[in-house]
Amino acid sequence: MKTDTLGKIISISGATVRTDLTGLTLFERVSVGEQNLTGEVVRLEKDGTVLQVYEDTSGLGMNEPVQGHGLSLATTLGPGLLSVMFDGLQRPLEALVDKTGSFIHPIHLPCPLDLKKRWPFTPLVNKGDTVAGGVKIGYIDEGPFQHPMIIPPDINGRVIDIAQGAINLEEPICRLDTGSKIFGYHSWPMRVPRPYRKKLTPGEPVITGQRIIDFLFPLARGGTSIIPGGFGTGKTILEQTIAKHADVDIVIYAGCGERGNEMSELIEEFLHLVDPRTNCPLMDRTVLVVNTSNMPVAAREASIYTAVTLGEYYRDLGFHVLLLADSISRWAEALREISSSLEEMPGEEGYPTYLASRLSSFVERAGVVETLSGDIGSLSMILSVSPPGGDFTEPVTQALLRTSGAFLMLDTSLANSRHFPAINWMQSYSLYQDILADYFKKNLSNDWEVLRSLCREIMHKEESLQEIMEIVGIEGLQEQDRLVMTVAEKIRSDFLAQNAYTADAFCEPQKTMNIIRGITELYLQGQAPKAGKSENETRRT
Amino acid sequence: MRLAEHKYRTTSKIAGQLLYVENIHAARIGEVVKVIGPRDISFEGEILEIVKGNILIQLFGETRGLNTENVEIVFTDTIRHVPLSTDILGRRFNGSFTPLDGLPMFYASEWRPARGYPINPVARLRPEEFIETGISAIDGLNTLVKGQKLPIFSCAGLPAKELVAQILQNARLRESTKKFAVIFVALGLTFREYSFYLQALQNIESEFVAIINMADDPVMERLMAPRFALTVAEFLAFDHDMDILVLVTDMTNYCDALREISNARKELPGRRGYPGYMYSDLASLYERAGRIRDSQGSITMIPVITMPEDDITHPIPDLTGYITEGQIVLSRELHQQGVFPPVDVLPSLSRLMQKGIGTGRTREDHRDLANQLYKNYAKGRELKKLEAIVGREGMAETDQLFLDFATVFENEFIHQEKQARSIYKTLDKALQILERFNLVPDNLKKKKTEI
Numbered sequence: 004m005k006t007d008t009l010g011k012i013i014s015i016s017g018a019t020v021r022t023d024l025t026g027l028t029l030f031e032r033v034s035v036g037e038q039n040l041t042g043e044v045v046r047l048e049k050d051g052t053v054l055q056v057y058e059d060t061s062g063l064g065m066n067e068p069v070q071g072h073g074l075s076l077a078t079t080l081g082p083g084l085l086s087v088m089f090d091g092l093q094r095p096l097e098a099l100v101d102k103t104g105s106f107i108h109p110i111h112l113p114c115p116l117d118l119k120k121r122w123p124f125t126p127l128v129n130k131g132d133t134v135a136g137g138v139k140i141g142y143i144d145e146g147p148f149q150h151p152m153i154i155p156p157d158i159n160g161r162v163i164d165i166a167q168g169a170i171n172l173e174e175p176i177c178r179l180d181t182g183s184k185i186f187g188y189h190s191w192p193m194r195v196p197r198p199y200r201k202k203l204t205p206g207e208p209v210i211t212g213q214r215i216i217d218f219l220f221p222l223a224r225g226g227t228s229i230i231p232g233g234f235g236t237g238k239t240i241l242e243q244t245i246a247k248h249a250d251v252d253i254v255i256y257a258g259c260g261e262r263g264n265e266m267s268e269l270i271e272e273f274l275h276l277v278d279p280r281t282n283c284p285l286m287d288r289t290v291l292v293v294n295t296s297n298m299p300v301a302a303r304e305a306s307i308y309t310a311v312t313l314g315e316y317y318r319d320l321g322f323h324v325l326l327l328a329d330s331i332s333r334w335a336e337a338l339r340e341i342s343s344s345l346e347e348m349p350g351e352e353g354y355p356t357y358l359a360s361r362l363s364s365f366v367e368r369a370g371v372v373e374t375l376s377g378d379i380g381s382l383s384m385i386l387s388v389s390p391p392g393g394d395f396t397e398p399v400t401q402a403l404l405r406t407s408g409a410f411l412m413l414d415t416s417l418a419n420s421r422h423f424p425a426i427n428w429m430q431s432y433s434l435y436q437d438i439l440a441d442y443f444k445k446n447l448s449n450d451w452e453v454l455r456s457l458c459r460e461i462m463h464k465e466e467s468l469q470e471i472m473e474i475v476g477i478e479g480l481q482e483q484d485r486l487v488m489t490v491a492e493k494i495r496s497d498f499l500a501q502n503a504y505t506a507d508a509f510c511e512p513q514k515t516m517n518i519i520r521g522i523t524e525l526y527l528q529g530q531a532p533k534a535g536k537s538e539n540e541t542r543r544t
Numbered sequence: 545m546r547l548a549e550h551k552y553r554t555t556s557k558i559a560g561q562l563l564y565v566e567n568i569h570a571a572r573i574g575e576v577v578k579v580i581g582p583r584d585i586s587f588e589g590e591i592l593e594i595v596k597g598n599i600l601i602q603l604f605g606e607t608r609g610l611n612t613e614n615v616e617i618v619f620t621d622t623i624r625h626v627p628l629s630t631d632i633l634g635r636r637f638n639g640s641f642t643p644l645d646g647l648p649m650f651y652a653s654e655w656r657p658a659r660g661y662p663i664n665p666v667a668r669l670r671p672e673e674f675i676e677t678g679i680s681a682i683d684g685l686n687t688l689v690k691g692q693k694l695p696i697f698s699c700a701g702l703p704a705k706e707l708v709a710q711i712l713q714n715a716r717l718r719e720s721t722k723k724f725a726v727i728f729v730a731l732g733l734t735f736r737e738y739s740f741y742l743q744a745l746q747n748i749e750s751e752f753v754a755i756i757n758m759a760d761d762p763v764m765e766r767l768m769a770p771r772f773a774l775t776v777a778e779f780l781a782f783d784h785d786m787d788i789l790v791l792v793t794d795m796t797n798y799c800d801a802l803r804e805i806s807n808a809r810k811e812l813p814g815r816r817g818y819p820g821y822m823y824s825d826l827a828s829l830y831e832r833a834g835r836i837r838d839s840q841g842s843i844t845m846i847p848v849i850t851m852p853e854d855d856i857t858h859p860i861p862d863l864t865g866y867i868t869e870g871q872i873v874l875s876r877e878l879h880q881q882g883v884f885p886p887v888d889v890l891p892s893l894s895r896l897m898q899k900g901i902g903t904g905r906t907r908e909d910h911r912d913l914a915n916q917l918y919k920n921y922a923k924g925r926e927l928k929k930l931e932a933i934v935g936r937e938g939m940a941e942t943d944q945l946f947l948d949f950a951t952v953f954e955n956e957f958i959h960q961e962k963q964a965r966s967i968y969k970t971l972d973k974a975l976q977i978l979e980r981f982n983l984v985p986d987n988l989k990k991k992k993t994e995i
């Protein structure tokens with residue numbers, strides 16, 4: 004470790020700082036200035052190093068010290084993360100209040116976890132057992148979960164000592180013959196994907212409780228959905244509703260560059276809402292990573308990496324994890340700001356040319372995997388996008404469209420007529436529909452596929468009839484077409500629309516099927532006697 | 545702390561409001577510097593960038609008459625602070641925080657950095673207390689709550705300032721015993737607008753602080769004025785438990801100033817030439833509104849934005865809409881129909897409304913009434929488009945009913961002249977209109993018969 008290497012600040016421009024210190028490694032964590040601001044090495048030069056500072060640089064002066072740590076910017080993983088709210092650099096915000104009051108001042112906190120807290124530990128291995136990275140050596144009880152303690156991925160050896168009973172995180176819980184001490188927590192560099200044994204093909208859905216998503220545009224466990232929408236189209240409400248109701252074990256919610264008041268609302272609700280699956284507050288299965296729009300921009304860039312590393316950790320423990328990020332556009336803007344202060348050549352709309360590759364390697368961290376210990380865990384993502392002016396041709400939406408599996412387009416005109424969730428049913432799609440069809444047919448209902456195509460057919464017909472109706476009025480339409488319009492209206496208001504503020508906010512898959520079956524039956528009944536054709540023939544036309 | 549005070553005469557370049565100085569020994573980002581020109585005129589400046597002993601200074605004041613030879617730079621070793629005291633109430637300042645009312649500067653009890661610090665999200669309290677503005681379109685359908693930031697999206701020529709004046713005159717918290725004050729921030733205002741607002745401010749009962757940057761004042765000060773105002777607001781709200789309403793007009797001028805400075809710094813322009821960091825910059829202002837756990841006070845913010853070309857997708861309203869908790873959109877069409885205030889309720893939105901209305905806040909039936917008005921008006925507006933094609937005669941009777949409803953809604957509910965309506969009057973009016981068209985939702989009818 005090069006803890007004693009000291010340099011000084013040469014240049015400062017926004018959050019970018021140049022130092023004369025050499026011998027650092029790329030992405031190494033550094034302390035900058037007299038206030039020990041957290042920074043990261045982003046470029047190595049012949050006679051100096053370029054740093055990215057994750058805090059407000061105002062007041063930072065030239066010639067102030069810079070110190071390298073020999074370690075990458077890392078996320079701390081262990082028990083005690085659940086129900087805590089972190090900032091983009093994984094500083095617990097509640098602990099920050101104790102230190103600096105209601106306003107955040109630049110400050111360095113030693114560890115995101117409470118090291119003193121005592122946990123009941125039950126070992127699963129004995130002295131003499133050989134263990135390798137990812138192996139579960141025991142578990143502790145945390146809220147509604149049994150939190151397995153695993154050997155960090157890059158360590159192995161033979162157990163020579165293992166703890167039992169009450170432990171805390173300061174003392175090692177296990178010692179190996181190789182000299183490694185295993186603690187209840189470990190750090191992992193946030194920009195490096197965590198290892199797993201192998202990646203599997205997704206085959207199960209994440210039930211979100213939103214009818215339009217579960218039925219028309221389902222998300223697979225290990226898959227990625229994106230939700231682009233202009234302002235006021237209900238991105239945040241939709242993400243938060245899903246965070247409340249999705250049938251996963253752990254929810255990681257990254258509020259990236261969004262509103263502070265919305266976050267305080269979210270916390271308040273999550274503390275009081277009870278998770279029907281565990282009867283514990285929803286907060287007990289949630290980790291919040293929050294970097295609101297007024298908090299430092301560079302930390303906003305780091306926040307989604309903190310979030311995804313947390314997600315991967317729980318995946319490695321064998322949980323099903325859902326990562327919700329709101330919004331990726333704010334992350335991309337932070338990337339653009341950083342890139343521009345590094346004087347890099349801009350690509351499309353000023354975004355750096357590596358925007359697409361960064362985004363795709365981020366999205367690739369989702370998936371269903373067989374973990375190092377042989378369990379199955381999954382990390383699914385739902386990412387919201389805020390395209391400027393509601394224009395989907397912009398680079399962030401386009402880059403995400405290429406890598407994600409489902410596209411839930413939020414429609415301003417639907418939002419203006421207060422149809423929520425304002426997901427456009429004509430433009431949206433899910434590439435998971437085929438791999439999930441078997442699951443739904445087997446576990447939910449045989450007619451899943453049939454009803455789905457019927458529903459889409461009605462909505463499709465409605466769209467083409469809409470224009471005619473605007474001119475001739477509903478009376479001018481043929482009886483057949485009038486039926487389409489009535490049924491489509493019913494599908495819109497009773498099925499696709501869902502109020503996030505009532506009990507209807509979560510809809511069981513079985514109920515979803517019943518509602519759509521009821522509505523489409525109306526359609527088939529109305530159609531059958533007139534046309535005199537069999538059901539199947541009608542559907543084919 | 546630096547012990548020696550240096551005077552630098554090493555200015556190498558002056559470009560617009562920016563000064564480049566070479567061979568500096570010590571400097572901080574955001575440090576305030578004194579720039580002394582010929583004949584001892586002095587200005588303040590702020591350090592924007594440090595590059596290997598050379599610095600970039602942003603100057604507050606007029607650079608005309610300066611040349612690279614006759615400028616001296618003195619460093620202060622501190623970042624920009626705002627003097628604070630409760631004596632500030634009732635005072636007027638310019639964009640450099642110099643008194644405009646002829647009175648001497650007040651004695652500061654405290655100094656705080658103008659940039660402020662971000663509120664810790666866990667220390668925030670959820671905004672949920674109703675503010676009555678006396679305007680039906682806002683109180684009834686887009687309710688404002690304490691701690692919210694709700695901008696007004698206007699277009700050139702629309703009566704935004706009359707609407708703001710009316711809000712100022714009537715805004716009150718229902719059953720509030722706390723002290724209430726208005727902080728008025730004028731950015732790039734013409735004299736005509738300025739005198740209108742000042743008149744309005746003098747007519748209100750509450751105390752106010754005004755920070756005025758006129759159209760011909762330095763552009764640079766336009767960027768500082770809202771920061772001064774918000775620092776004062778934070779002091780009064782969170783240290784002295786007051787309810788503060790911050791009114792900023794016109795944010796379009798602020799954004800243009802930001803673009804001007806960014807351009808002078810030769811930064812990469814983003815959409816329409818506005819800098820890529822405009823979102824973060826606007827957020828650093830808007831996000832200072834709110835309530836916090838360890839204080840009784842609140843900061844509510846109403847920024848006014850004039851949408852260039854009436855375009856809501858222009859970067860200024862667009863980025864604002866992504867940060868604020870809703871928006872009040874004014875419509876040229878309604879204005880031409882003689883409706884005042886010409887609020888178009890369909891694109892307008894208050895994100896925090898749900899928590900601020902209902903039993904104990906406004907009235908039990910508020911939510912149902914608002915939804916019902918909304919739904920039927922949206923339908924009526926949709927049908928108006930159809931009417932333009934087929935004519936009224938060609939439409940079904942039920943459709944004609946919705947057309948009439950839309951018209952009555954605009955003329956009687958939205959339109960209210962200069963009179964303030966209490967929330968109860970607003971809700972009664974809503975009920976009355978719905979009854980006239982037989983559109984009262986069933987659950988409300990039931991409640992009525994119960995009473």
